Structures are given as structure tokens and as C-alpha cells.
Amino acid sequence: MLARVLTVWAATLGVAAALLSPTAAAHPRQDPRGCEPLASTTDCLLPFPNDWFTRADPTAPTGRRVSFTADMLPRNATGTSADPTAWNRSDGFSPGSTLIAQVPDLDLEATGAAPITDIARSLDPSAPIVLLDAETGERWPYWAELDANATARDRRALLIHPARNFREGHRYLVALRRLRDADGRVLPAPEAFRTAAGARLPRTHPLYPRQRELRPVLRRLERGGVDPDGLHLAWDFTVASAQGLTGDLFAIRDDALRRLGTRAPTFTVTDVVDRPVEQDPLIAREVTGRLTVPSYLDEPGGPPGSTLSRGPDGRPRHLPGNTQVALFRCEVPRSAFTTPSRPALYGHGLLGRRHEVAAANVKAMAAEHNFTFCATDWIGMAEEDVPSVIAALRDLSRFPTVPERSEQGMLNAVLLGRAMIHPRGLADTAAFRAPDGRPLLDTGHGLAYDGNSQGGILGGALVAASPDIRRGVLGVTGMNYGLLLNRSSDFAPFQQVLDVSYPDELDQQLVLQLFQMVWDRGETNGYAARLAEDRQVLMHIAYGDHQVANVAAEVEARTIGARLVTPALRPGRSPDRTPYWGLRTVPADRLPAGGSAMVVWDSGTPSPPLTNTPPSGPAYGHDPHADPRHSAAARQQKAVFLTTGKVIDVCGGLPCEASPVP
Structure with a gap:
């Protein structure tokens, strides 16, 4: 499967390299109003995630709404700005957000920060990095590391990973204190932070608006046992709500099931292949077909590269007449011809296809334990989506095509599953009956x-x-994925595309976390x-x-x-x-x-x-x-x-x- 992915990747990378020269310099960093002023960095979004980039919104479950501008987001190597629309639908940041900061000369071992091998240390009263739930006062566990992929010390990110996801809808406070270099010297706090954290500023001071938002953070940290003296940096961020994370998928699911009512989903069996035992001792019958489901994507038939169709309120909607054809494949074990088999969905691997349901291990599971497995392509993250994935790595604006089409793919699987267990679904066809008419699927469990x-x-x-x-x-x-991509051998070919598109290594870490904000929905x-x-x-x-x-x-x-x-x-x-x-x-x-x-x-x-x-x-x-x-x-x-x-x-x-x- 991975070999097929790499073949498509190799062909597409040639196009990417032609458009984005690996020697091209990143577009000069803009410094628009609205960039975080507290840190000594030219990167607008750092530290990240950060409520400085949200606005009050009484209609949002969290009371906040992400408010990026195009100039705030990383530009690719051609200088192309990203469209922030998909991100600005969020009422907070990912519950799995990796926190990113830039601290020149930081040495985590000398600082005593909790490493991946000793997460418990993150909860020590004297820990140099503190994550605090602003609502409950609970200290949150994490591990900290410096980006090992960075080749330039001055562009090396400090990465703080939550050891369990942050609570949905909660606000968290971050405190960095007594950070040290390799010689054990305490690193000075950024001048802007020292100013904002110090004496009250006049309203005319450029940092006054930031101080006004920072002061409640410092007071809450102090109540949580974090002395404001000695702070290197502090900020806060809000985690997206359950509605913000799951609302799109649950909305299209609920609408599709409402349209379906008590009926079985619409499907057509296109082929039935009975295999003699000499050819396949485990699987007696292979059934393939087409499932027709409502499409909530913005192009007819929902091809790769499409995104959810949305109404004026920003919520997903079904365009009249738009349908999606989900191809499926089922493997019926020999045991089902003696005792009806249990229906099960199978989910394929990275950028794969439904045909992986015929893999040796899936056949063995089916035969040994009397399951009939059916699978459909997980569109959005299927083989046909490889060009869209690469396009997303080249241009942040294209990334919503991956998770939003994946949500349609999940809906397709939901309806395939419903067809498997509905009394008038697949089980009601000759394809899922023995020659004597006995059912091959047990729809009652x-x-x-x-x-x-x-x-x-x-x-x-x-x-x-x-x-x-x-x-x-x-x-x-x-x-x-924002956590695991750097750690996956599968990502190596795609990393090459990212290296060409976003050559700055600190930008890459931001891009991965920006991806995750919309990937959460899929x-x-x-x-x-x-x-x-x-x-x-x-x-x-x-x-x-x-x-x-x-x-x-x-x-x-x-x-x-x-x-x-x-x-x-x-x-x-x-x-x-x-x-x-x-x-x-x-x-x-x-x-x-x-x-x-x-x-x-x-x-x-x-x-x-x-x-x-x-x-x-x-x-x-x-x-x-x-x-x-x-x-x-x-x-x-x-x-x-x-x-x-x-x-x-x-x-x-x-x-x-x-x-x-x-």
C-alpha cells in the first residue's frame, strides 16, 4: 500500500519542486497589528496556541472565536498567504495542541523540564513549565522537548505536549519560569513581557492592550502557586468546545439519518464471486457494490479536493441532488454458511483502499471468529486523495480538503454499516444468502x-x-497527527514536500499545529x-x-x-x-x-x-x-x-x- 502512495508522491513531488524551489527564501515575515507582542520573536503566532488570536463571541459555546488574519499565518516559499476562514470557525484551539514557543539558548536538561521519560516531573511544585486549568486550578501533565529536526539553533522550537488531551471548552494558563542555558544561567525574559508584566502602563503605551489581558493570567497563576517573579513568559489559550470539534460531522450524520428515516440506505450489488475452498480456504464469497449517500461536499459527487458545502451560517448543508457513490467490498467467511456471521466494518491503512479488507489478517479474523467484514474507501485519506494531501502540504489554505472530505468518508462508512445491519439492507439480498436461502449476516447483534x-x-x-x-x-x-507525523517513518516522503513548501523549521511546527486545529474534525x-x-x-x-x-x-x-x-x-x-x-x-x-x-x-x-x-x-x-x-x-x-x-x-x-x- 505504501509503495502505491510513494509512486503517486514521486510523480507529484516533481511538480511541487518545479513550483516551489527548495532554494527559495521564505517570504519576509509581516508584522501586522494583532501579532503577539510579548515574545522576542519575529514569528507572529508565537507563543502558540494563544487567546491573543481570539475575539469575544457570545454565540460560541466557549465565548471565544479564533480570529486569524492571512498575514498572521505562515506563508509558503512562494510567499502565498493562507486563507484563515476554516480556522476562524473554531471556538478555541485543539484539545491536543502542542504548545510552541521560541526560547533562544534554552537547555531543557539544565532547566529541569519534564522529559518524555519522566512525565510525572511536570507536576512537581517547582516545575519550570506549568500548565494550569484556569477553571479548576488543576495542574496539567506534559512533556517538553526541543525540536530535534531543527538545523538552525535560532529557529528551534520549544514543544510542550499534553500527556492527555486538554478538556474541551476549558481555558489554560501557561507559565515558563527559571529557564536556563547549557551553563545553568537563567535566561532573561523578553523585554516586552517584562514590561507588560510590570507596573501598570498608561493607556497610550503600545503594550497597554496586551497588559490588560495578561494581568488576569498572572493573578490566576499566582493563586495557583506560580510566583509572578521569575517568569520568563506567560499566556493563556482556550480549548475548542465539543460542538466546535464534532459539530460538522454530527450535523451531516444527523441530517443524512433523518433523510433515511427507517429505510435502508440505497445500494446496488455489482458483483458476487464465490471462491472454491481450494482457491481460498477462509473466504467463501466476495461481494462488491455501490452505496449512494447524500453528499455534503461542495462539488458534484464530492471528488478529491472538495470541501464541505456551507450555508450562510457556516454550517454544513446538502446541495439538492448532490450524492456520493461509495464503493464497497465485503468478505464473507465460510463459517457464515453454517452460522450467520456478525457484521463488521473494516478501516484501511494510510491513504489506502477498500480492497485491504481482503488482507490475509482480515480474512483470518473473519474465518476464525465468523465476522463478515465490509469496507469502503475512506475518502479524504484514501489513495485517490494523495495529490490533495500533497497540495495541502504545499499550501496551508488547501488543508481543509483533507479532514472535510474525511468527514464525508466517515458518513459513507456510517451508512454502509447501517446497510449491513438493516433487515432490508445487504442481508436481504441474494448476495448475502446461502444457496438454500439461509442468511449469511446476523443483523440482530x-x-x-x-x-x-x-x-x-x-x-x-x-x-x-x-x-x-x-x-x-x-x-x-x-x-x-500534529503529534505523530514527526515521529512516523511514513511521513518521510511528505516531509520532503513540506521542506520545499515551508523551509523554515519553526514555521513547520506551526503549520503542523494549524493543520491539527481543522484535522480534529476528521x-x-x-x-x-x-x-x-x-x-x-x-x-x-x-x-x-x-x-x-x-x-x-x-x-x-x-x-x-x-x-x-x-x-x-x-x-x-x-x-x-x-x-x-x-x-x-x-x-x-x-x-x-x-x-x-x-x-x-x-x-x-x-x-x-x-x-x-x-x-x-x-x-x-x-x-x-x-x-x-x-x-x-x-x-x-x-x-x-x-x-x-x-x-x-x-x-x-x-x-x-x-x-x-x-
Whole structure:
């Protein structure tokens, strides 16, 4: 699958390189009114995220609305400004926001900031970086790092990652204090911050408006135990509300289901292939077809590059007559011809296709545990969208085409799932009946979901959005592309496009976090709180995964309240001071147990880097990304969870291990 992606990428990169010369200088930074004046930086948006870039809006659930101008946003190498419209719909910033600041000469070890290996240190009373919930006064856990990808010391970002997502709709305060250089010397605070944090300024002073907003932040920090003396920098930001994050997808879902009523979705079976046992001992029948669903995209048929159609109020709307054709493929196991099979959706991998439902591991899962899996292309993040993804990396303005088309892709999957379980849906056709007329689908036990890689990352959002899925398996999963892209070996070819388009490394970090603000609407990062409320998921993690960073899964598990099945790893396997800090646990000898859970599968791969870089090269050995799904024990655990909601021990009370897949 990745080979196909790279082939398309290579052809497209040639066009990108011709348009954006890698030697082109970035457009000179504008300094419009509205840039953050507190920090000693030429970067308008730093520190980020930041309520300085919001305005009061009584119609927004948070009372705030993001208010970027084109001049504030990073320009690409051709000097093209970004259109801020999609971002300015937000009533706050991403709940998974990585905080970005620029602190020249900063040394985090000398400063004593919490590293990725010791998150607990972030909550020490004397921690040099403090994140504080302004409403509750709760200190928030994080780890801090300097961008290891930066080649220029003066353009190296300080990155502060929340160890679990910030609460939706809450405001957070950030304090940096007693920051030090490599020699242990305390770094002086930016002059503008010292001025704004000092004596009251006259109204005519240029920093007066900023001081007026900063003073309540300093007072609240002081009540939270942070002495204003010694501060290097402080600011605040508001997290987007649940409505702001999920409103678009839930709106198109609700409208589509209202239009559907009690009917089954409209579909056509286009082909039925019965396979003799000699050809395929696991799958007896392959069914393909076309599902017709209402399209909420702004172009007829919703091709790659389209975005949601919106009314004057900015909300998604259906253009009369606009439909989307979702191609689907189903694999019916031989066991279904004896006992009707359970219906399940399968989510494919990175920029892949529905045909991955015929992968060996999915066939094995179907045959061993009597599931019929159906899949449709996850448009927005499917193979046909590769050119749109590359266009988004070349121009920030194009990025909404990725998550907004992905939302339509989720709706397509929701309706395919409804067709699988509706009495007059797929089960009511000859394609899903045995020669003697017996049904091959059991529509009485609900719908399951199983996805791997991208299917795990986006799948959490689908599980949260579908009214028919109560339980799902998220294989080799994580969330928050803004966190994991730097850490993924899959991103390497796309990083080359980003290097050409946004050559400044500090700008790249801002671009990734700006991506995430709108990506939240189309991946699990924006729906994690919904999973925590009323859905159950089983997360399968490959230790040392080269493609989906383990830290992205750990943040997800903390956020949704998934319990870690222990023992997770052999003693000494992890470099962390407290492996899997902050996760609730359930010992293997207390299984079976209900609720969401995370199981770590270890193939012996070396531990991943402690920096925001991918585990590439011989030192990191075998990529275990595909190993869990090829384990019969893992498939058994998945099947029991999907059918009963219980997590069982399949590893004999020991850490789970998976054999490396060649």
C-alpha cells in the first residue's frame, strides 16, 4: 500500500519542486497589528496556541472565536498567504495542541523540564513549565522537548505536549519560569513581557492592550502557586468546545439519518464471486457494490479536493441532488454458511483502499471468529486523495480538503454499516444468502468495527459518530497527527514536500499545529471525549511502532480512560522512569474485564526515539507495525471484545508478545 502512495508522491513531488524551489527564501515575515507582542520573536503566532488570536463571541459555546488574519499565518516559499476562514470557525484551539514557543539558548536538561521519560516531573511544585486549568486550578501533565529536526539553533522550537488531551471548552494558563542555558544561567525574559508584566502602563503605551489581558493570567497563576517573579513568559489559550470539534460531522450524520428515516440506505450489488475452498480456504464469497449517500461536499459527487458545502451560517448543508457513490467490498467467511456471521466494518491503512479488507489478517479474523467484514474507501485519506494531501502540504489554505472530505468518508462508512445491519439492507439480498436461502449476516447483534493504522487513528472518530457501533478495535493506533507525523517513518516522503513548501523549521511546527486545529474534525483527537463517555474500544499497540508513535496511543488512552492491561512489558524494556505513567491499569489475572483497554504487543523491536523523530535506520530494527494483527491470540482477544465487550487474557498472565512478520 505504501509503495502505491510513494509512486503517486514521486510523480507529484516533481511538480511541487518545479513550483516551489527548495532554494527559495521564505517570504519576509509581516508584522501586522494583532501579532503577539510579548515574545522576542519575529514569528507572529508565537507563543502558540494563544487567546491573543481570539475575539469575544457570545454565540460560541466557549465565548471565544479564533480570529486569524492571512498575514498572521505562515506563508509558503512562494510567499502565498493562507486563507484563515476554516480556522476562524473554531471556538478555541485543539484539545491536543502542542504548545510552541521560541526560547533562544534554552537547555531543557539544565532547566529541569519534564522529559518524555519522566512525565510525572511536570507536576512537581517547582516545575519550570506549568500548565494550569484556569477553571479548576488543576495542574496539567506534559512533556517538553526541543525540536530535534531543527538545523538552525535560532529557529528551534520549544514543544510542550499534553500527556492527555486538554478538556474541551476549558481555558489554560501557561507559565515558563527559571529557564536556563547549557551553563545553568537563567535566561532573561523578553523585554516586552517584562514590561507588560510590570507596573501598570498608561493607556497610550503600545503594550497597554496586551497588559490588560495578561494581568488576569498572572493573578490566576499566582493563586495557583506560580510566583509572578521569575517568569520568563506567560499566556493563556482556550480549548475548542465539543460542538466546535464534532459539530460538522454530527450535523451531516444527523441530517443524512433523518433523510433515511427507517429505510435502508440505497445500494446496488455489482458483483458476487464465490471462491472454491481450494482457491481460498477462509473466504467463501466476495461481494462488491455501490452505496449512494447524500453528499455534503461542495462539488458534484464530492471528488478529491472538495470541501464541505456551507450555508450562510457556516454550517454544513446538502446541495439538492448532490450524492456520493461509495464503493464497497465485503468478505464473507465460510463459517457464515453454517452460522450467520456478525457484521463488521473494516478501516484501511494510510491513504489506502477498500480492497485491504481482503488482507490475509482480515480474512483470518473473519474465518476464525465468523465476522463478515465490509469496507469502503475512506475518502479524504484514501489513495485517490494523495495529490490533495500533497497540495495541502504545499499550501496551508488547501488543508481543509483533507479532514472535510474525511468527514464525508466517515458518513459513507456510517451508512454502509447501517446497510449491513438493516433487515432490508445487504442481508436481504441474494448476495448475502446461502444457496438454500439461509442468511449469511446476523443483523440482530449490532455492528462492530476493526481498523488498523490509519483505520485506528480515524476509526475512533467513526466509532464515536456511528449510532450503530458500540464497540471497536483500534489496531496499532494513536491520535493527533500534529503529534505523530514527526515521529512516523511514513511521513518521510511528505516531509520532503513540506521542506520545499515551508523551509523554515519553526514555521513547520506551526503549520503542523494549524493543520491539527481543522484535522480534529476528521480524526479521533477531536472525538476522544465522546469515546470516554459511551463507547468501548480495545487499543492494540505494537511496541516500538515505526509508523504510529506509541506516545500518540498513550495520550489517547489517558484521554479516553482506557485501562492498560498489565504486565505490559518485560522489566527494563522501557526507558521511562515510570512506564505508561498516568494510565489506569487492570492486571491480567483480573481479566475478563469490561470497558476500554490498551494492550501492548512486543515483537522485540528496540524502544522508539526519545525525540520527535521517526525510528528509522538499522538501530531501530524490525518495524512491528503489522505484527499484532497477524497474531492468532490478538485476533482472539479482539473477537471476544467485539462480541462480549470483555477484554480477556490471551498471554498467560505475561506481557503479550507477537512474532515479527517478515
